[in-house]
Amino acid sequence: MRISSVIIIGTGLAGSQVAAQLISLSKVKGVGVDKITMISKGSMQDCNSDLAQGGVAVALNEPDADSHFSDTLTAGNSLSDQKTTRILVDEGVEVVKDMIEQGLEVDRDSQGKIELGLEGAHSKKRILHLGGDQSGHIMLQFVQQQSRGQVTVLENSFVSEILVDGNQAYGVRILDETDQESILMADFIILASGGCGQLYTPNANSLMISGDGFAVAKRAGAMLERMSFVQFHPTLLNLAQNDPKCLVSEAIRGEGGVLVNSNGVEYMNGVHPLKSLAPRDVVARENFKQIASGRSIYLDVSNVEGFKTRFPSINSTLEKLHFDVDINKLIPVIPGAHFFIGGVATDEWGKTSVNKLYACGEVASTRVHGSNRLASNSLLECLVFGKRVALDILTALASAPEAKSRSTSLVLTAQRNEVLRPAPRQSSADVAGLNLPELHELQVRAFDSIGIIRERERVLEFVKWLAQYSRNQIVRNRDAMQLENMVELALLISADFLK
Numbered sequence: 001m002r003i004s005s006v007i008i009i010g011t012g013l014a015g016s017q018v019a020a021q022l023i024s025l026s027k028v029k030g031v032g033v034d035k036i037t038m039i040s041k042g043s044m045q046d047c048n049s050d051l052a053q054g055g056v057a058v059a060l061n062e063p064d065a066d067s068h069f070s071d072t073l074t075a076g077n078s079l080s081d082q083k084t085t086r087i088l089v090d091e092g093v094e095v096v097k098d099m100i101e102q103g104l105e106v107d108r109d110s111q112g113k114i115e116l117g118l119e120g121a122h123s124k125k126r127i128l129h130l131g132g133d134q135s136g137h138i139m140l141q142f143v144q145q146q147s148r149g150q151v152t153v154l155e156n157s158f159v160s161e162i163l164v165d166g167n168q169a170y171g172v173r174i175l176d177e178t179d180q181e182s183i184l185m186a187d188f189i190i191l192a193s194g195g196c197g198q199l200y201t202p203n204a205n206s207l208m209i210s211g212d213g214f215a216v217a218k219r220a221g222a223m224l225e226r227m228s229f230v231q232f233h234p235t236l237l238n239l240a241q242n243d244p245k246c247l248v249s250e251a252i253r254g255e256g257g258v259l260v261n262s263n264g265v266e267y268m269n270g271v272h273p274l275k276s277l278a279p280r281d282v283v284a285r286e287n288f289k290q291i292a293s294g295r296s297i298y299l300d301v302s303n304v305e306g307f308k309t310r311f312p313s314i315n316s317t318l319e320k321l322h323f324d325v326d327i328n329k330l331i332p333v334i335p336g337a338h339f340f341i342g343g344v345a346t347d348e349w350g351k352t353s354v355n356k357l358y359a360c361g362e363v364a365s366t367r368v369h370g371s372n373r374l375a376s377n378s379l380l381e382c383l384v385f386g387k388r389v390a391l392d393i394l395t396a397l398a399s400a401p402e403a404k405s406r407s408t409s410l411v412l413t414a415q416r417n418e419v420l421r422p423a424p425r426q427s428s429a430d431v432a433g434l435n436l437p438e439l440h441e442l443q444v445r446a447f448d449s450i451g452i453i454r455e456r457e458r459v460l461e462f463v464k465w466l467a468q469y470s471r472n473q474i475v476r477n478r479d480a481m482q483l484e485n486m487v488e489l490a491l492l493i494s495a496d497f498l499k
């Protein structure tokens with residue numbers, strides 16, 4: 001009898017979808033994985049998937065797949081891979097339909113018909129919403145529920161290394177909340193560690209999302225690509241000073257919200273035929289320029305009907321900040337870091353260049369987003385390619401000769417089907433005395449140099465500044481390692497831009 005094991009780094013939508021599909025497809029395929037371990041740096045829900053507001057782009061209204069495909073290519077400046085993009089839009093329909101059949105509750109009109117919304121650069125209404133602007137939260141809960149009780153989850157656990165033997169991955173090194181190290185081994189490792197928003201300020205990402213996965217994958221020898229392709233969102237809420245900032249969803253512009261500057265000018269009118277609903281890169285650049293020339297920018301929601309009920313999550317954040325859209329229709333916004341487009345290169349099954357190492361979700365580069373992601377294509381990417389990773393693993397298991405699994409937990413005490421939930425990390429560990437940058441300074445410099453507008457001279461200066469911080473220092477802790485990963489990622493983004 002064969003015993004097989006899988007480690008999934010990340011409990012966001014991509015990682016959770018791999019786990020759910022490994023379980024459900026095993027019934028169809030007649031072969032399953034005996035042990036699935038999911039690892040999360042914070043709590044299981046603390047990730048970008050949980051924050052997604054806008055929804056899921058999916059061609060539910062036939063025939064729409066061809067225009068979803070061409071909108072994706074156009075928004076991506078024709079740099080998308082046509083094969084993987086076709087997979088995304090075509091298989092996306094089936095994956096989402098299956099979820100609805102299994103009970104996923106999506107927003108419907110008064111007749112019970114599924115309501116589809118519009119977002120930037122979509123030529124048709126095809127954005128599926130859940131709970132108004134709580135799409136990511138509801139979808140993540142739904143997918144996580146499918147594997148609950150059947151996987152081991154290690155929360156507050158930091159993966160510092162993917163272990164490789166030659167060009168084959170066989171395990172991970174983990175630091176717990178007190179920086180105690182342990183090693184976990186498995187037959188397959190899936191990297192689903194999300195993007196890198198915390199490298200920049202301002203950003204709208206979870207505090208957990210600082211780009212560890214890219215650095216960890218690189219050290220394991222995986223091929224990375226398109227590392228300078230970072231997406232900046234045009235509209236983050238510009239009321240509180242701290243990061244992460246609340247995203248002011250593009251869906252609001254889809255419902256009639258319009259960008260205006262402090263002179264009352266609808267400045268996008270002269271910039272792009274789609275005006276405020278132009279592709280994200282175009283709007284983010286123009287917003288940046290408006291601010292750089294001394295103007296403030298706002299999202300005018302005067303024409304958005306039923307704002308408070310249609311966007312309950314954003315409205316609740318506004319109310320907490322004592323901002324009432326019934327009184328003030330101009331929501332102050334600012335562009336900021338949002339999504340990582342490039343990443344760990346994968347084939348159409350999520351395989352990386354390292355054997356037994358898969359990547360999916362935001363950390364992966366499936367090349368579907370070209371150089372600019374079409375709004376709401378990311379959750380779909382997690383669902384479609386998460387399922388493909390699971391299928392590929394089960395296919396490999398079905399054809400593999402029987403062998404003993406590497407499944408060995410050396411130090412970890414979590415039992416099968418248990419959520420190991422140590423106390424969250426309370427305070428920042430001491431990184432003083434180490435040759436590392438101060439986090440905020442790194443974030444500010446990254447935004448200035450490898451942010452929305454990039455100039456060769458500035459990037460070169462930034463690289464020189466980064467070069468003073470060396471790896472391989474003696475004292476090791478999670479905060480120091482995270483900063484080192486961020487420095488490494490900043491160098492990778494810079495190098496890709498400069499090449």
Ligand SMILES: Cc1cc2nc3c(=O)[nH]c(=O)nc-3n(C[C@H](O)[C@H](O)[C@H](O)COP(=O)(O)OP(=O)(O)OC[C@H]3O[C@@H](n4cnc5c(N)ncnc54)[C@H](O)[C@@H]3O)c2cc1C
Nearest residue numbers: 010011012013014041048049054055159194361362378379
């Ligand atoms: C505010 C906001 C709104 C968005 N709205 C939309 C939308 O409407 N539609 C859409 O399609 N997309 C949207 N996106 C993008 C989308 O949410 C993400 O791209 C997608 O959810 C990424 O999923 P993921 O599973 O790859 O990563 P995440 O959901 O970010 O999960 C990453 C996981 O990796 C873990 N992890 C990271 N590093 C480590 C480490 N070193 N050790 C252990 N674990 C680690 C984290 O703890 C987490 O569990 C939005 C993003 C944001 C930030």
